[in-house]
Amino acid sequence: xxxxxxxxxxxxxxxxxxxxxxxxxxxxxxxxxxxxxxxxxxxxxxxxxxxxxxxxxxxxxxxxxxxxxxxxxxxxxxxxxxxxxxxxxxxxxxxxxxxxxxxxxxxxxxxxxxxxxxxxxxxxxxxxxxxxxxxxxxxxxxxxxxxxxxxxxxxxxxxxxxxxxxxxxxxxxxxxxxxxxxxxxxxxxxxxxxxxxxxxxxxxxxxxxxxxxxxxxxxxxxxxxxxxxxxxxxxxxxxxxxxxxxxxxxxxxxxxxxxxxxxxxxxxxxxxxxxxxxxxxxxxxxxxxxxxxxxxxxxxxx
Amino acid sequence: xxxxxxxxxxxxxxxxxxxxxxxxxxxxxxxxxxxxxxxxxxxxxxxxxxxxxxxxxxxxxxxxxxxxxxxxxxxxxxxxxxxxxxxxxxxxxxxxxxxxxxxxxxxxxxxxxxxxxxxxxxxxxxxxxxxxxxxxxxxxxxxxxxxxxxxxxxxxxxxxxxxxxxxxxxxxxxxxxxxxxxxxxxxxxxxxxxxxxxxxxxxxxxxxxxxxxxxxxxxxxxxxx
Numbered sequence: 001x002x003x004x005x006x007x008x009x010x011x012x013x014x015x016x017x018x019x020x021x022x023x024x025x026x027x028x029x030x031x032x033x034x035x036x037x038x039x040x041x042x043x044x045x046x047x048x049x050x051x052x053x054x055x056x057x058x059x060x061x062x063x064x065x066x067x068x069x070x071x072x073x074x075x076x077x078x079x080x081x082x083x084x085x086x087x088x089x090x091x092x093x094x095x096x097x098x099x100x101x102x103x104x105x106x107x108x109x110x111x112x113x114x115x116x117x118x119x120x121x122x123x124x125x126x127x128x129x130x131x132x133x134x135x136x137x138x139x140x141x142x143x144x145x146x147x148x149x150x151x152x153x154x155x156x157x158x159x160x161x162x163x164x165x166x167x168x169x170x171x172x173x174x175x176x177x178x179x180x181x182x183x184x185x186x187x188x189x190x191x192x193x194x195x196x197x198x199x200x201x202x203x204x205x206x207x208x209x210x211x212x213x214x215x216x217x218x219x220x221x222x223x224x225x226x227x228x229x230x231x232x233x234x235x236x237x238x239x240x241x242x243x244x245x246x247x248x249x250x251x252x253x254x255x256x257x258x259x260x261x262x263x264x265x266x267x268x269x270x271x272x273x274x275x276x277x278x279x280x281x282x283x284x285x286x287x288x289x290x291x292x293x294x295x296x297x298x299x300x301x302x
Numbered sequence: 303x304x305x306x307x308x309x310x311x312x313x314x315x316x317x318x319x320x321x322x323x324x325x326x327x328x329x330x331x332x333x334x335x336x337x338x339x340x341x342x343x344x345x346x347x348x349x350x351x352x353x354x355x356x357x358x359x360x361x362x363x364x365x366x367x368x369x370x371x372x373x374x375x376x377x378x379x380x381x382x383x384x385x386x387x388x389x390x391x392x393x394x395x396x397x398x399x400x401x402x403x404x405x406x407x408x409x410x411x412x413x414x415x416x417x418x419x420x421x422x423x424x425x426x427x428x429x430x431x432x433x434x435x436x437x438x439x440x441x442x443x444x445x446x447x448x449x450x451x452x453x454x455x456x457x458x459x460x461x462x463x464x465x466x467x468x469x470x471x472x473x474x475x476x477x478x479x480x481x482x483x484x485x486x487x488x489x490x491x492x493x494x495x496x497x498x499x500x501x502x503x504x505x506x507x508x509x510x511x512x513x514x515x516x517x518x519x520x521x522x523x524x525x526x527x
Contacts, residue, residue, distance in 0.1 A: 042511050070456065111466075113349040114364050136349065136362035137451035141462040150452035155365060250463035254470050259351070262474040269478055273485040280412045283491040285507040 003216065004210040006170070023094035027123045029167060031176065033097045034199055034213070034228040035238060037183040040065060040079050040095040047178035048099075051163065059256045063226035071098060071171070074151040076160040077175055080239025096227065096238040097184070100147045100160035104151030107247035108159075110255055111142030124224035127166050130156045144220065162224065193224060199228045219246035320502040321519055330389065332498055339480065345371045346473055375441065382438050385431075392422045392433065398514070399425040419513035426486075430479050434455035437476045444469040451470045479480040 007025065011018055049056060054074040059067040065081040082094040106126045109118040118139065119130040128139075128148070135155035139148040148157045165174035178188040185195060196214040203212030213232025216222050227241070235241035336366065345367040348358035358367040362490035389488070400420045402409075402425045406414040409426070423431070449466035454462060487494040493507045 001310040060502070092379050113352070113355065115352060123335060132364070137369050137448070138466070140451055141459070142417070143353070143465055146456045146459075152452070155369070174468055198459075248459075248463045250467040254467050258470055258474075262470070262477075263351070265474065266481070269481050273481065273489075274350070276410070277485075277489060280410070283414060285317075285493060285504060285510040288506055288509045 002171055004274065010262040022024065026190060027226060028187040028188040028189040029125065029162070030187060031102075031122045031162065031225045032185040032187075032192040032196050032228070033225065034183040034185070034196075035094065035096050036203060036207075036209075036228055036230055037181050037289065038079070038095045038097065039181055039183075040081060041092070041180060042066060042067075042079055043178040044097055044175035044184065045075070045077050045079065048160075049075070050168070051174035052076065052161075065093075070146060071149060071159075073151040073158040076100070076158070080135045082237055082239055084237050092230070094230075094238050096241065098239060099124065099175075100162065101145050101220070101245075102162050102224035103159075103245075105247065107142035107144055107251060108139035108148055108218070109142075110247055111198055111251050113138060113140040121164070122168065126162050126224075127161050128157060128159060130158065131156075133157055142247060142251050144247065160193060167252070189222075189224065196226055196228050200232070203228070215241065217242075217245050219244050317504060317506040319505050321508050321516075322501055323497045323503045323504055323508070324501045326501065328385075329498055329501055331381055331384055331388075335378055335385065338378040339476075341374045342371060343380060343477065343480065345374075348377075350470070352361075372445060374509070375445050379438055382435060386435060391433065393424065393428050395428050399428060414510060420511075420515070421514040421518070422512060424512070430483055433479045434476060437472045437479070440468055440472045444472070447498060487515050 008018055009021065011079050043176065046056075057072065058074055058116045062069075064083065068075070068078065071078045073301045076095065077099045080096045080098045084094050086092060103125055103126065104124065106118070106120060108128075109120060109126060112118045112131050113136060114134045117129055117134065118126065119129060126142070133156045135150070135157065137148075137150055137157065139157055140146075140150065148159045150157050162250070163175075166173060170184045176184045185192060186287075187195075193214070193216065198214075200212045200214050203209040211231045211233045213229060215227040215229055215232060215235055225236075227238070229235060229238060229241075231237060235243055236268075309340075339363065342359055344357050346452055347354045348367055349371075355364070358364045360444070361367055363372075398418060402420055405417050408414070409424075415430070444465040448469055450513060451462055487498070491511065493503055497503045497507075505516070505520070508519070
């Protein structure tokens, strides 16, 4: 990746050691979305469309600020709005930038049958390679966040790339660039985790949000997009963020025990049949004894 | 020649006389089903394991395999439903089958002379038929979900989860049935494979493996004997 490409190992005409030689760099990248400072301006959505070459699509109206129900194959980044009434009767407008979470343990990748259609880079980005996609839609079943979306004409599935094309040349994702409030941050996973925890502590201790916390779900091995939430105990409030996301158990069962059971049964069956033939041989017809001749036969013989 | 000698000669000759076992329609339908199942098996195994993904290349590549797999599934379903219409009466499991089932160890050991008489289809064939029949109904329902996964709303995602598991599990069961069917009819039981090509079996074959049916088609029912 770019970080490796720019790490200096030798310097001409330089006295002494190379500065930073032997440095252990963290390749793992992370996007931090601070929902508490998001104003729902949708600049990130526009930046995403512009960078990825898509045009704005028609919106729906459902009497809220929600412009469309969910992300689309050509709309990878969507602010989820929720008007939330708190216990004390006050209102909160919860806004969450929804996009691919770039799971460390990606369900889409586990479910995908096509060689090379989904790759996970060392920096944590999970990227779809549409050239290898066969359009089966298994990734949509494997994802716990409802992110991969199918494009019928091309029969391919698309989602947020975490701007892999930008990140790989040392740039921030397009959405980060566009955020006017600074609620979006980009850096290494450990940096972002630290920043998120600092902000969550501030929310708890200074701003009166006793349940504030960081959303980095362990069920999918952690994610490379993390959230700061005012109420980390109820992530569902933020446009249906799952409380404990994990690869669906049926997908785990299918890709785990069922695969072994099926393979063993198929191979065992073939071997068993070969052994049966070698031991017992073919079934051959027997001559019909004279006593078994039917009436019709006798009539015909006369 | 004595009458006895004539009788013996005739019986030997008669053994190789032909009896129609499968009509032209039954044979054509069988091979439509067999070829469509083979396509489904090849493409399905490609999606089943990365080590078998090369099979998709044999039939035109991953996207092509994904596109045609459901359509061949429909062809197979139609073929099977027609088989059901034609054969479901012959496939009813009765007391004779239950008696035969108890003697399956003899059947496995090729000691067929120890088995009770059976009709057109034996208990194993009937189990195979009903296994494929109900299996295909489940494959059709789960396959429809997988065919148009993207149209299913997120709130109904449990249907996707069920479909993916049902489709793979039932497909495995049909693969087991398919392998046994191919082994028994094309390899183990001599005369079976040809009967699905040209439609005929010999009298001796019918008498050996499907005696009740032999009595029926040669004009003398077992009860009359």
